[in-house]
Amino acid sequence: MRTDGLYDVVAGAMSIDPEIAKASARAELIDEDRIYTDFRVMAEREAAREDRIDAVVIATPPQLHFEVASAFMEKGIDVICEKPLSRDLGEAQRLNDLVKQHNRLFLLTHCYTGYPMVREARAMVASGALGKIQCIEGELCAGFVADPQNPDRHWRFRESAMGKGVLLGEVGSHAHHIVSYITGLRIEEVSAEMTTFAEGREVYDNAYLTARFEGGARGRLWGSYVATGNDHGLSFRIFGEKGSLTWVQEEPEVLWFKPPGKPAVRLARGYSSLSPAATAATRFTAGHPEGYALAFANLYADFAKALIAKRLDLPYQSYLDGIPGIADGVDTMALIDAAVRSNEKGGAWTTLTR
Template sequence: MNSDILAKLGRRLRLGMVGGGFDSVIGETHRIAFQADGFYDLVAGAFSIDREVARRTAAALLVGGDRLYDDYREMARREAARADGIDVVVIATPPQIHQEVAVAFLSAGIDVICEKPMTRTVAQAEELAAIVAASGRLFVLTHCYSGFPMVRHARDLVRSGALGRLRMIEAEFAGGAPGVAVEPADPAERHWRFRAASMGPEAILGEVGSHAHHLMGYVSGLRPNRICARMQTFAAGREVYDNAYLAFDYPDGAVGRLWASYVAVGTQHGLSLRIYGETAALEWREEDAEYLRLRPLHGPETVLRSGQDGTSDLVARSARFRPGHPEGYPLAFANLYAEAASALVAMRTGGDPSAFTAHLPTVFDGLEGMRMIAGAAASNREDARWQPL
């Protein structure tokens, strides 16, 4: 990572969190990621709706009591008024309030890094996209798997023409660990992602399907124009879908498939991507993330390794260590935070942030994800009838 970033600003970026307390599934992952390169200081937060959890989180993270907030609206107002207020906020709440939290901070002139799915509905996503565009602020959506060096190298290969014309794009995010494959004995212990009231019965597509969907577009550069979907519920007592099969058509004749599941029993994580072109194919698996397999129509398979020479500057910058030292998920996530830091510093020092924002998932990626979910829901309701995107 660029060691001159902080020197340009003369300090670390001041960061706040909404959500992400010690009762959060994803909060600690964000903290590991944004602390990895030393670009941020966590100085404020509204960490949880449970005041005791929020208090314990702030105390453990050395956030001062005067910057621990019960309400994110108060946090946005007061931080915007401080001479040493936060530069950027991380939104790690349940997704049904992402939009209102983001709008509160954007309206206060504070940049936003937001968990996915971006909003509760397509209408909210469209409204948020318009607000972001009008605000001039940075909005980053944490589709963290696009930070893996070999995912980025896969995108470079596709753009270079190494696969020829693309024909088939296939992605899976199908896990089956005990925590998601079965419902808790006590329904009161059910996580929000398994509550239909939170994100609707299709919540699986926001929680895991959106990651696979983003990777399909990020690497291929293609956007589908039609979708059909079938969704099922297998776990006893579950009120949302826990398995989904989606098919896509693309304007140029390519086709795609996406499988999202919580009940692929025996699979720990299950994220993978395969792209087939006229002259070659590639495959990447998150559980073997240091490697990218390139299979030409003629000639032997090539196994590419993260950190080796011969990649683009972006891919090389995304791999911190020499080959043989696996980096994994936290540092892929950290790449998004590092690039966001570079963009934020450029915005504050008269530089051009576009070199960094070009690689970051944006509000428009979030909007595409919400349209995918809405299209899949409509198709499933109509017995897998094709729906336009």
């Protein structure tokens, strides 16, 4: 948030524990009269201030996103929200309605779209470098060791967060969003198989999704907590008539383009020959690695520019075009809803409802 000098943290309700909320806010040097222990009170009081906050960051588990986002949007405050968008599709659709009703700006922090080489991949697909997209593969397959004697505490392992399919919200949402972001294609139908491998786990911890995309492309998504030995596991492969693209989050500086019958081309961050989208997201010259935190920073910077432009009654949509918003969140929640229904029907092809 602070990387580009476009924000300052001036208020906050930073924990469900009042003492932690106060201590955390003081550590951020927040004035005592802007330290809150209830987000409802924060929304009410900040909206009444002449120096009110411009946007709120929601970093709670997903079952609270709807309630918190609604409270601030109804007070005329723009929203930056962690993914997944909400507990379920119904909440996502209602949030979408509220964004339109209150004319609010909304950023969904799918942080990996802030990487320069992910934006380069998107630009290459849009330019026609791959031709018609045919096959799409995305995955985020991590290995979380389960201990039956000590049940998992993180919300990603709690059925109360999003139901048994919470896996698709926590890790599956990244795999889905990144391939949709790059290709511009939405999933129309899905066939899903979800499994719980770890003893004592409340939720599914592995999901294989086969997908039919609009335009005729076909794809596969894999989300997992039991890919033993994997540290993170986000990657994509996009195949078109003229070539393919491959990117791995743990080696984010490099995007591979492979045309048919020719050597693979290694595209690296930091060169002026890249697209304007990739160049604008780059801070350091080639050979000086950027990383995860700056990918987040790119989303925050683009959103800040949109906020400033809107306040000045200037065109601002261009700043939002390259970052995830409310529609992306609804789309992922529609996929999760359809995948859960498909799994319950033994993997039957299921149409997404948006």
